[in-house]
Amino acid sequence: MYLLLGRFGDVATILPALKHEFDLTGKKPKLVVAEAYASILHGVSYVEGVVWPHSFERPIEAGAWAHQSIPEPIVDCSVHGVNVQLNKSMSSFDREVWRLSKCPLAFEAGQLVFDRRDKGREDELVNRVLSGRTKPIILTALRGTSSPFPHAREMLDKLIALLPEYDVVDISDVKAEMPYDLLALYEEADGLVATDSFPLHLANAVPNLAVAALITDGPSPWHRSAWRSNHIARVLYSDALKDVEKVARAVSLPAIPTLLHVTSGVPAVSPPEVARLARAEAGRNLERKNGRWVPIIFEPTRDATSIGDRPVPFVRDLIEGAVNSADNGEDIVVLCNFDIGFTPGLTGAILDEVPRKGAAFAHRWDFFAPRGVPTSEHDLSGARWYAGSDLFAFTVNWWNAHQAKFPDMVLGREAWDMIMRNLIKSTNGGELHRAIWHEKHPPLWESNRRLPGNEHNRRLAHLWLARYGGDWNDWKGPQKYRG
Numbered sequence: 001m002y003l004l005l006g007r008f009g010d011v012a013t014i015l016p017a018l019k020h021e022f023d024l025t026g027k028k029p030k031l032v033v034a035e036a037y038a039s040i041l042h043g044v045s046y047v048e049g050v051v052w053p054h055s056f057e058r059p060i061e062a063g064a065w066a067h068q069s070i071p072e073p074i075v076d077c078s079v080h081g082v083n084v085q086l087n088k089s090m091s092s093f094d095r096e097v098w099r100l101s102k103c104p105l106a107f108e109a110g111q112l113v114f115d116r117r118d119k120g121r122e123d124e125l126v127n128r129v130l131s132g133r134t135k136p137i138i139l140t141a142l143r144g145t146s147s148p149f150p151h152a153r154e155m156l157d158k159l160i161a162l163l164p165e166y167d168v169v170d171i172s173d174v175k176a177e178m179p180y181d182l183l184a185l186y187e188e189a190d191g192l193v194a195t196d197s198f199p200l201h202l203a204n205a206v207p208n209l210a211v212a213a214l215i216t217d218g219p220s221p222w223h224r225s226a227w228r229s230n231h232i233a234r235v236l237y238s239d240a241l242k243d244v245e246k247v248a249r250a251v252s253l254p255a256i257p258t259l260l261h262v263t264s265g266v267p268a269v270s271p272p273e274v275a276r277l278a279r280a281e282a283g284r285n286l287e288r289k290n291g292r293w294v295p296i297i298f299e300p301t302r303d304a305t306s307i308g309d310r311p312v313p314f315v316r317d318l319i320e321g322a323v324n325s326a327d328n329g330e331d332i333v334v335l336c337n338f339d340i341g342f343t344p345g346l347t348g349a350i351l352d353e354v355p356r357k358g359a360a361f362a363h364r365w366d367f368f369a370p371r372g373v374p375t376s377e378h379d380l381s382g383a384r385w386y387a388g389s390d391l392f393a394f395t396v397n398w399w400n401a402h403q404a405k406f407p408d409m410v411l412g413r414e415a416w417d418m419i420m421r422n423l424i425k426s427t428n429g430g431e432l433h434r435a436i437w438h439e440k441h442p443p444l445w446e447s448n449r450r451l452p453g454n455e456h457n458r459r460l461a462h463l464w465l466a467r468y469g470g471d472w473n474d475w476k477g478p479q480k481y482r483g
Contacts, residue, residue: 001067001070002031004059004097005052006079010097012201015044016105016111018047019046020105031048032051032062034052034054040179040180042178043178044113044116050066050070088222090378091377092222092223094226108347108348110204111205113205114205121178125176126188136165136167137169137189138169140171141197141199143173144172155193158241158244162244162245166252186202186206186209187206190210191250192210195214196237203230204230211230213227214235215236226348259331262318264312276439283342292347296321298322300321301317307452309451313410315409315411319333323400330355332355333394334350334393335393353430353432359424359429360393361393361431364390365384365437366383371439377434386438388418391436392421392424405464405468407460409456412453413454414453414458415454416461419460422470423468426468426469
């Protein structure tokens with residue numbers, strides 16, 4: 001039996017996990033829900049509702065009540081409510097719900113399904129809301145209870161002005177008999193602009209619908225709904241009016257940036273190294289199978305043997321190889337070392353942060369013994385934060401604007417990541433937290449500080465900092481998720 005009190009959006013988050021369990025076992029899992037929001041369960045055949053007749057903000061009392069009535073173990077998926085104590089280890093509250101549900105399926109793979117829809121009700125709703133419309137439909141849902149958006153009227157007016165070839169229909173006040181009846185409207189629309197509330201969660205049931213997600217600024221990133229594969233754009237509430245043209249373009253001309261993944265390193269020789277690199281590659285492949293990634297196979301015409309070091313590449317060459325493969329300036333170059341594993345959810349983290357900020361970096365988390373591939377951010381709880389950065393992501397436009405500042409440094413040697421990190425910070429770029437992992441090993445650059453590549457990079461780093469400012473020890477500053 002599962003416990004998740006909350007509004008419709010919270011319940012919609014856990015439904016794919018419960019369907020996965022039903023599909024595996026053939027038995028309906030029980031879900032304790034608050035009476036005010038239990039109607040959403042009428043739309044699914046694979047869950048048995050246990051209806052708590054009191055406030056959705058009292059999950060601890062609801063759990064005790066349910067266990068007394070039905071003496072089964074309870075999987076508590078509560079992320080908010082009176083006296084709820086939660087160790088937050090995921091990037092978003094809905095990913096936290098997924099972790100607590102213990103569903104083995106990846107969060108991104110969970111598909112919201114309503115298999116008890118009522119065509120008669122839906123036809124009535126479509127006729128009532130869309131009757132007489134002659135243009136393609138863009139829906140908006142700009143007012144919500146859980147996360148109110150303060151610029152709803154002004155945003156709607158701007159979208160109507162920017163999309164004259166569409167009927168822009170606001171469904172914020174549409175009364176549907178059942179909350180999931182709104183799916184009939186979604187299936188008639190070309191796009192949806194929704195704030196951080198139930199209509200945004202419901203869009204997970206229509207994966208081909210182009211969605212512009214307006215997401216709350218806070219109180220922390222954890223309070224934002226997580227990225228979904230049909231989120232063509234994600235814009236903070238505070239940026240919504242400024243970025244309204246981006247929002248309009250996302251739902252009228254949907255195009256998701258390609259992630260151009262370029263990596264390099266010296267091939268492994270020893271069996272332990274081969275195994276370590278294979279585990280890292282398995283972690284990358286787990287994330288890259290979502291279809292957003294394009295591996296860049298690039299053979300530079302030079303390497304660090306030109307300065308007396310081993311045949312490792314220059315950073316600029318790898319980046320330029322990826323940039324030259326891009327279709328447009330919005331495509332995103334992702335550069336990482338080849339012994340780095342990706343934490344599941346990295347795709348969404350990049351597509352959430354980089355289009356808004358131009359560039360982002362990630363510190364890695366080290367494991368000190370061989371282990372399996374992490375299945376979520378929570379699995380990094382046993383790792384240790386590391387001062388170096390081993391993944392950088394930036395748009396082609398960002399690189400073209402700032403590449404002249406980046407010195408000709410060698411990959412896999414001292415200080416190049418520090419300079420790239422300082423460059424990104426100087427442009428108000430972002431940081432990806434708990435995004436990458438690594439199995440600790442003795443690094444060559446640390447064992448011999450006199451390596452030609454080290455000396456080359458240190459010299460360029462000192463010159464760069466003297467010219468542009470920044471901090472060699474910037475990693476010592478506050479790191480919110482250092483652990």
